[in-house]
Amino acid sequence: MSKTITISPVTRIEGHAKITIHLDDKGDVADARFHVNEFRGFEKFAEGRLLWEMPGITSRICGICPASHLVTSAKAGDSILAVEIPETAEKLRRLLTLAQWLQSHALSFFHLSSPDFLLGFDSDPATRNVFGLIAANKELARRGIRLRKFGQEIIEILGGRRIHTPWTVPGGVREPLNEEKRNSMLNWIPEAKETVLLALDTIKQVHKKYQKEIPEFGNFRSLFVGLVSADGGMEYYDGTIRIMDGAGNLIADKIDPKSYFDYFGEAVEPWSYLKFPYYKPLDYPQGMYRVGPLARVNICDYIETPLAEAERKEFKKLGGRVGVVNNSFYYHYARCIEMLFAVEKIEQLLHDPAIVGDNIRAQAAINRFEGIGCSEAPRGILFHHYHVNKDGVIQNANLIIATAQNNLAMNRTVQQIAIAFIDGKKGKISEGILNRVEAGIRCYDPCLSCSTHALGQMPLDIQLLDVNGNVLDEVRR
Amino acid sequence: MKPVLVIGYGNTLRSDDGAGVRAAEIIAQRMNDINVLCVHQLTPELAESLAEASLAFFLDAEVGSTTLTVSTLTPQSNDSNASPHSMNPQSLLAMSLALYGSAPKTTYLIGIPAYDLRFSETLSSETSKWIEPAVEKVISLIQSFLS
Numbered sequence: 001m002s003k004t005i006t007i008s009p010v011t012r013i014e015g016h017a018k019i020t021i022h023l024d025d026k027g028d029v030a031d032a033r034f035h036v037n038e039f040r041g042f043e044k045f046a047e048g049r050l051l052w053e054m055p056g057i058t059s060r061i062c063g064i065c066p067a068s069h070l071v072t073s074a075k076a077g078d079s080i081l082a083v084e085i086p087e088t089a090e091k092l093r094r095l096l097t098l099a100q101w102l103q104s105h106a107l108s109f110f111h112l113s114s115p116d117f118l119l120g121f122d123s124d125p126a127t128r129n130v131f132g133l134i135a136a137n138k139e140l141a142r143r144g145i146r147l148r149k150f151g152q153e154i155i156e157i158l159g160g161r162r163i164h165t166p167w168t169v170p171g172g173v174r175e176p177l178n179e180e181k182r183n184s185m186l187n188w189i190p191e192a193k194e195t196v197l198l199a200l201d202t203i204k205q206v207h208k209k210y211q212k213e214i215p216e217f218g219n220f221r222s223l224f225v226g227l228v229s230a231d232g233g234m235e236y237y238d239g240t241i242r243i244m245d246g247a248g249n250l251i252a253d254k255i256d257p258k259s260y261f262d263y264f265g266e267a268v269e270p271w272s273y274l275k276f277p278y279y280k281p282l283d284y285p286q287g288m289y290r291v292g293p294l295a296r297v298n299i300c301d302y303i304e305t306p307l308a309e310a311e312r313k314e315f316k317k318l319g320g321r322v323g324v325v326n327n328s329f330y331y332h333y334a335r336c337i338e339m340l341f342a343v344e345k346i347e348q349l350l351h352d353p354a355i356v357g358d359n360i361r362a363q364a365a366i367n368r369f370e371g372i373g374c375s376e377a378p379r380g381i382l383f384h385h386y387h388v389n390k391d392g393v394i395q396n397a398n399l400i401i402a403t404a405q406n407n408l409a410m411n412r413t414v415q416q417i418a419i420a421f422i423d424g425k426k427g428k429i430s431e432g433i434l435n436r437v438e439a440g441i442r443c444y445d446p447c448l449s450c451s452t453h454a455l456g457q458m459p460l461d462i463q464l465l466d467v468n469g470n471v472l473d474e475v476r477r
Numbered sequence: 478m479k480p481v482l483v484i485g486y487g488n489t490l491r492s493d494d495g496a497g498v499r500a501a502e503i504i505a506q507r508m509n510d511i512n513v514l515c516v517h518q519l520t521p522e523l524a525e526s527l528a529e530a531s532l533a534f535f536l537d538a539e540v541g542s543t544t545l546t547v548s549t550l551t552p553q554s555n556d557s558n559a560s561p562h563s564m565n566p567q568s569l570l571a572m573s574l575a576l577y578g579s580a581p582k583t584t585y586l587i588g589i590p591a592y593d594l595r596f597s598e599t600l601s602s603e604t605s606k607w608i609e610p611a612v613e614k615v616i617s618l619i620q621s622f623l624s
Contacts, residue, residue: 060490111521130521131554131568134575142576149522 017446018461019437021418025467027425032415034407034441036274043397051077051366051392056166058384058399064107064447067100067155068377069384070168071237075373076384077170079258080392082367088357089172094237095349096158096168097375098342101236102192103151104378105293105335105342108445109199110144113332116439117206121213122432140202143195147339150188154346157181172361182350189347193307196339200311203333210329216420217440218328218413221246223279223289224298225405227257227376232301234308234341236376243279243289244299248322251279257374260383260400277405288408291380292444293334298324303337305344311337328413331443366392377402379447403446413440428473434462481511481619482530482581487538488517493591493604497536500589500611508616519564521572528577532584532622534615535566538604539588545610546588552580585618587611 017036024030042061049057055073059066071093078085085093115128118136127135134141158177159165167174207214223246227239241255243263255263267276267284278287289295298319303309315337319325325334349355366388373384380402387396417440421433464473485501487494498515505513512526519535527533539546554571564572566586573580589611593601600608 131571131575134572138576145521145524145576149525152522 017441018463019414019441020463020465021414021422021429021437022465023467027423029415029418029422032411032418032437033271034411034414035272043399046394046397049394051080051386051388051394052170054384054386054394054397055168055170059165061399062447065100065104065377065379066165067096067159068375068382070159070165071097071100072373072375072377072382072384074168074170074172075375076371076386077373078362079371079373080366080368080386080388081170081362081364083171083362083364085172085362086357086359087354088176089360089362090237091349091352091355092158092173092177092360093168095177095346095355096155097237098346098349099151099154099158101151101376101378102339102342102346103148103155104445105339106144106148106151108378108442109203109332109335109339110140110147112445113439113442114140114144114202116435116442117202117209117332121210121435121439125431125435128435140198143198147192147195150192153188154185157185169361171363174361176358176360177356179356182356186347186350189343189350192343193340196336196343197307199336199339200333203336207333213436214327214329216417218409218416218443219326220412220416221326222409222412223251223282223287224295224324225279225289225291226296226299226381227374228253228300234296234300234303234312236296238375241374241381242299244324246322246324246326248319248324257383258372260372260374261385264400264405266400266404272407274407275404276407277400278408285408288412289405290328290409291402291405292331292378293338294325294328294331295380296376297334297337303341305341305348308337308341308344311340328409328440328443331445335445366390379403379445380405401447403444406444406446410441410444410446413443416440429462429464429475434475437462479510479512479529480531481622482526482533483511483513483536483615484519484523484526484534485513485515485536486517486519490596490598492593492595492597492599493589493601494538494594495598496538496589496591496600496604496608496611497587499600500536500587500608500615503608503612504615507612508619511619519566519569521564521569523569524573524576527569527573527581528579530581532619533570533581534585534587534618536587536589536611536615537566538591540591540594542588542590544590545607545614546586547614548586548588550584550586583622585615587615 020033022031055070058069058073061069111130115133119128119132159167224244227235228242229235229239243252245251264277265280278284279289297315303312316323370387382402383400385398386394417437421436462475463471466472483501483504485497487497489495489498501513501515550566552571552574553567570580589607592603
């Protein structure tokens with residue numbers, strides 16, 4: 001008789017989810033599914049609102065990466081206004097985007113995933129949290145908080161508040177940056193760099209410690225998708241789309257983000273509110289791809305800042321002969337490399353005289369009825385696609401969110417971990433197994449509030465089901 | 478370093494849930510030399526500010542209450558679900574103590590009655606009438622402390 005295991009709710013992720021593990025009649029794991037069971041419908045209620053309101057509205061999708069929605073929405077607006085924004089405005093938006101990466105990655109690495117790394121997958125769940133982390137490594141916990149605060153302070157200084165600032169607008173940004181505020185940001189750089197280097201050192205120790213787990217944490221070939229600059233460098237604000245396969249072959253390159261719908265489709269399954277984007281030429285579900293830090297570090301030819309570039313070269317060695325890292329556990333390592341890049345690049349931008357310029361907004365009326373904005377959010381490539389009427393009223397909005405684009409890969413990861421670690425014949429889920437499955441999901445740092453546009457809760461459920469769908473065991477926390 | 482910290486928290490898009498934020502904004506207008514923070518939710522970064530304060534206030538909306546409530550808080554780190562997104566005041570105090578070795582000597586939680594949590598950027602009339610008493614209570618406690 002086959003069975004199903006359910007993990008519900010999944011903890012230390014952004015949103016509410018459930019995992020079911022399905023056993024066959026021999027008691028072996030036959031399938032595993034990552035269910036996202038929240039829905040909010042931002043795309044629908046954006047209809048009828050003015051284009052200029054969209055950055056402010058869509059930033060409300062998420063309390064973690066509102067700045068990414070702000071920037072991407074404003075870029076869709078730029079396209080509809082048919083303007084090229086001033087140099088200062090672009091550099092300020094770039095600064096905001098990197099600050100968003102930094103604060104989101106710091107949260108993921110130091111607070112959501114470090115309890116697993118430092119306390120162990122089998123440690124007492126009552127202490128496997130931020131307090132356990134403080135007890136185990138106070139300095140790391142304190143530095144993580146400070147690093148996140150640095151990212152938030154940049155966002156607050158630029159936009160006037162830490163989250164949901166309406167600072168970016170179609171055509172540019174609302175307020176310039178002055179010298180005094182620039183200098184206050186620069187004061188953070190040495191400490192931020194030290195902290196990220198500590199994070200890199202920590203993750204390398206984690207790699208040695210978890211040699212048994214790592215090979216089973218989403219280790220499979222897939223496509224990788226992200227933005228690169230004109231000459232193939234790591235890109236986060238502009239650029240073109242590159243698609244690489246798990247063997248390092250360029251499947252497509254220099255794709256204009258405005259033609260994303262020619263390449264990517266969205267499938268739905270009846271058991272999840274989270275859509276399943278796929279690469280159309282390979283069809284569903286073979287067109288599985290990954291986005292975010294692992295993809296970005298894999299696909300780029302170089303990183304423009306020296307310390308991050310040196311780390312990228314180290315990272316590529318993990319990919320062996322093909323130089324592509326296919327194991328999702330290394331999302332954490334890629335995330336640390338991106339934090340280092342963000343700190344270095346923020347420093348460069350702040351030293352650029354144009355960053356304190358006062359020409360920050362191009363003014364125009366509605367010149368197109370359709371616009372697509374694209375940027376790299378912390379979790380991966382993000383699209384905002386709007387249709388407007390002649391008055392700038394939104395007729396239709398489509399948001400393709402990074403977490404959703406990892407949905408097929410997250411399901412595959414859960415399945416792989418379940419097969420490796422769950423003994424279905426026992427009909428029970430041990431705490432250590434539960435946490436390994438959750439930790440597999442946390443590699444992707446999924447933001448379900450964004451991806452389903454859902455109200456954020458943090459819990460996770462796991463259910464164990466037999467072949468007839470009967471619940472044999474259920475764990476909730 | 479300012480010895481008094483006031484944290485108003487809540488979602489200002491959910492009507493009365495923003496009561497703590499509203500009261501904190503008024504306190505900031507009326508008092509100098511105190512540190513007032515208005516936030517959506519309690520996050521770990523606040524621990525550093527708490528560590529620098531001798532007297533702290535958390536101003537929150539309280540559903541089901543019909544009167545202003547004033548209670549003192551002590552650090553408690555037994556929240557196994559402590560999340561970097563949504564900590565409670567006691568956990569935050571405990572984090573301040575654990576990370577920085579200090580926490581405010583006295584911490585108050587001021588609960589403002591909340592009646593309507595639907596989508597709105599304004600407070601209900603019932604909750605609005607509790608804002609001024611909350612502000613006066615906090616200012617009174619601060620003045621006693623400073624004197």
